[in-house]
Amino acid sequence: MIAPGWFREDRLPHIYCTGCGNGTVINCTLGAVEEMGWKRNETIFVSGIGCSSRAPGYILTDSLHTTHGRALAFATGVKMAQPDLNVVVFTGDGDLAAIGGNHFIHACRRNVDMTVICMNNHIYGMTGGQGSPTTPPGAISTTTPYGASEPAFDLAELAVAAGANYVARWTSYHVKELTKAVAAGMQTPGLAFIEVRTQCPTNYGRHNKLRRVSDMIEHLRSHAMLVDKYNRLTAEGKPVPDGTFTVGELVRRNRPAMGVKR
Amino acid sequence: MSRVEFMQGNVACAEGALAAGCRFFGGYPITPSTEIAETMARRLPKAGGVFISMEDELASIAAVIGAAWTGARAMTATSGPGFSLMMENIGYAAMTETPCVIVNIQRGGPSTGQPTRAAQGDMLQCRFGSHGDYSTIAITPNSVQEMFDLTVKTFDLADRFRVPTFLMADEIVGHMRERVTIPDAVEVARSSPLAEGALPFEGGDDGVPGFAPFGSGRSVHVTGLTHDERGYPDTTDPEAHDRLVRRLVAKVESARREIADYEVTNLDAETVFVTYGPPSRTVQQVMRDSQDDSIGHLRLRVVWPFPEFALQEFPNAKVFLMPELNMGQMVREVQRHVDQPVISIPKIGGELHTPAELVQALEAHR
16 A cells, blocks of 8 residues: 555545546655655645545645635645645646636746646536536537537646746556656655646546546547657657647756745 | 834834734735735845735735644735635635734725725625625724734734634725834734644634644644534535534634723713724814713724624713714614614715714714
8 A cells, every 4th residue: 555644544435436537646646755755744735626626635644625726825825934844736627727827827937845736637527527728629528518619728838838847747547657757746846747637537538438437548548648759759740649648757947946945 | 112113004014913923924915005015025034934925815815824824923915806806715714713814904995996095895895705604803903003003913813713813904094104112022822722632623612723733743634615623524414514604603703702892982971983993083083172071982993793792881872973984884783783873974985084074973963
């Protein structure tokens, strides 16, 4: 078992649907925490609202489950007031990119020393599957019954542009790579942003011919392309299949950071 | 020892916060409160604290709540439009019992209104502005000295009752310059610590749980969802919600006498002014000018929870007069507690009532 003693076992069973990818992301995160050797009483999990944001409630540390979209602003207060604490934020695509978009870019700009993990399932899962800013064009949701007509946000590229010191993207299929990326983010002073493309078979897959969990995970795996390969193909002017997204480490740098441990 | 200075109200507020041990300020510039942020930006880093200019008021109050959970005394300052933006997270602070201070230097509204003019238009918003049932504490200074003294008190009450606590000032006291005495040190009272074996959201005798800030090893889960005494979400049990929300309201409302702070003049009077904030200064002027013992004055320094028993201090009162810098807000609260007529003397537009206007009202209603 990963990180025994770090779970609030008295809160089980959890609320996640069968086949949800969020548990995988929690496991990978705690695997990284274990690798870092962090202590429970020095580590704070912060979240907003949504399926992703229920994660801190299952982890046995001090934790702050806040309002929709504002997790990064709350986390900024925690980390700036007490830099000795390790701060990890769990968020989702609706929480981070829609209602919390402004806080997202400003947290990256400030480069506050914390680890932000976005469980991007391309949907508002908690409310039953409405289209979000990362719903792919053409995808069916309860509020995009004729296919999503808006372009989607690329969250990792947004974090790179806004100034985060560490940015990576993986999927719930890539558990080893994801664990390593989270640990690398935790080691990097400044804001680390890890986007995890994850499956929501219940509210996304069901409407998009990906009802089976294994189909959804295979869909994520087969559309993920290592960022180096993607860059090479595009530099050579070669075609990239439709729906491809990059995975890997997008940036690791040393811009000035705030709230770094004293 | 203490020092005497000639100081602006907003600066005195910031000095009061520093004296009270405030070490975190998260804010967003807004007239007419900005001098508080500017003073904190200059002074906090040298006092070992953190000043941070957030991206908006939603983020400001969020950062303040986050900082408060590390055990720091934390505050923000704003005015009407920013106050409106903070409402959701003020409800979160009430639900999570986060001790924090919100200063509102009120200006004319609604909307952008009159940025540089005084008003008392947010008096009901500070009590009822966030969704759901809860109770909070609101304090109303009427001088630069009180901008210092009552800011200290606001922090103590926030800690004592673990509620978001409001200093409901306005552009007049915020921008007025007066003589103020600053003590070398002030006594402060912090939250009671969470006792060994106690649950983090268990009220105890006075309904106020002990406080275990982040990092103290108690693994506290803080959530805006309806939760049990452990802090664990319990969102469908009617009894869990009833028990929590009734305690959140009762811990403040049942302590009205402890929290109350008011001044009374001429207890035998038949005509009684009820004021809070700067209109009290005009009433004081009228009373100085007329030397008339039949005029009484109840001046509230704490308006929420409303100290209805203070009205009983005037047994001969035949009429209550309430000058407010709004269309009549706190007058509703007075009306529901007394049988006598309560006359609203509203004034909007940004100027204080003149003594002549209050004398006119007095003649019309006594």
